Amino acid sequence: MPDLEIDEPGAREIEITRIYDAPRELVWRAWTEPARLACWWGKRGWSTPLASVTMDVRPGGRFALMSVCDADGTLMPMDTVYREVVEPSLLSWGADDRVATVTFLDLGDGRTEMRFHAVVVVSDEAFANAPVGLASAFDRLGEQLASMDLP
Amino acid sequence: MAVDELSVTFAALADPTRRAILARLAGGEATVNELAAPFAMSLQAVSKHLKVLERAGLIVRGRSAQLRPSRLHGAALGEAAGWLEEYREFWDESFDRLGEHLRELDEPPRNA
Numbered sequence: 281m282p283d284l285e286i287d288e289p290g291a292r293e294i295e296i297t298r299i300y301d302a303p304r305e306l307v308w309r310a311w312t313e314p315a316r317l318a319c320w321w322g323k324r325g326w327s328t329p330l331a332s333v334t335m336d337v338r339p340g341g342r343f344a345l346m347s348v349c350d351a352d353g354t355l356m357p358m359d360t361v362y363r364e365v366v367e368p369s370l371l372s373w374g375a376d377d378r379v380a381t382v383t384f385l386d387l388g389d390g391r392t393e394m395r396f397h398a399v400v401v402v403s404d405e406a407f408a409n410a411p412v413g414l415a416s417a418f419d420r421l422g423e424q425l426a427s428m429d430l431p
Numbered sequence: 432m433a434v435d436e437l438s439v440t441f442a443a444l445a446d447p448t449r450r451a452i453l454a455r456l457a458g459g460e461a462t463v464n465e466l467a468a469p470f471a472m473s474l475q476a477v478s479k480h481l482k483v484l485e486r487a488g489l490i491v492r493g494r495s496a497q498l499r500p501s502r503l504h505g506a507a508l509g510e511a512a513g514w515l516e517e518y519r520e521f522w523d524e525s526f527d528r529l530g531e532h533l534r535e536l537d538e539p540p541r542n543a
Contacts, residue, residue, distance in 0.1 A: 294518060298530070302536070319528070319532045324524050
């Protein structure tokens with residue numbers, strides 16, 4: 281199993297770091313070649329047909345695909361553009377209010393550290409002041425909510 | 432839940448006083464007076480916070496003109512937290528699958 285580490289700098293940011301026992305070039309290709317990306321993209325129980333994948337891997341190029349839920353056929357489209365493409369170390373995509381960046385670090389021993397960072401959902405001034413730990417506030421409140429009967 | 436609604440919800444949750452108010456309401460409904468008690472804050476200021484929470488759909492307030500007790504409305508909070516959770520799960524599971532994909536490429540083992 282790859283090492284797993286999850287860090288949430290704030291509620292609207294998500295950061296996930298993984299270390300893969302694979303050379304950086306292979307990890308890069310898994311992200312930038314449609315036939316490879318289609319193999320792993322999406323949650324378990326979802327498929328991404330290769331025919332749906334458009335990847336014009338350069339700044340401003342289109343990054344689009346359609347995932348299908350195996351169980352009920354629910355469709356989940358993605359259609360965005362690449363922002364930065366620095367082979368083989370950095371890839372980012374999205375619009376101004378929702379950007380995801382993934383970086384690849386060669387650990388020098390055949391392994392690759394992959395760091396995914398996404399700023400999620402909304403641009404809102406109030407959020408700039410949101411304290412770290414909002415997510416755990418969610419959790420605590422969620423637990424409290426779960427333990428009571430709501431009207 | 433639309434992104435704009437989530438934006439309002441998150442903005443409402445960004446304030447520590449409002450989160451404290453929500454935590455208090457998780458224990459049961461309360462009037463403005465009761466809510467103001469633990470905070471060094473005017474009733475007016477607390478009312479303002481309640482208005483923000485109400486607009487975000489995080490609480491509902493009674494109609495009784497005088498007391499207007501507030502109580503937690505769980506749906507908005509749940510949806511906001513659920514959206515983030517869903518988003519993280521998407522990537523977590525994708526990255527698990529990426530690891531499996533990379534291992535498959537590795538077969539037969541190079542060194543064994």
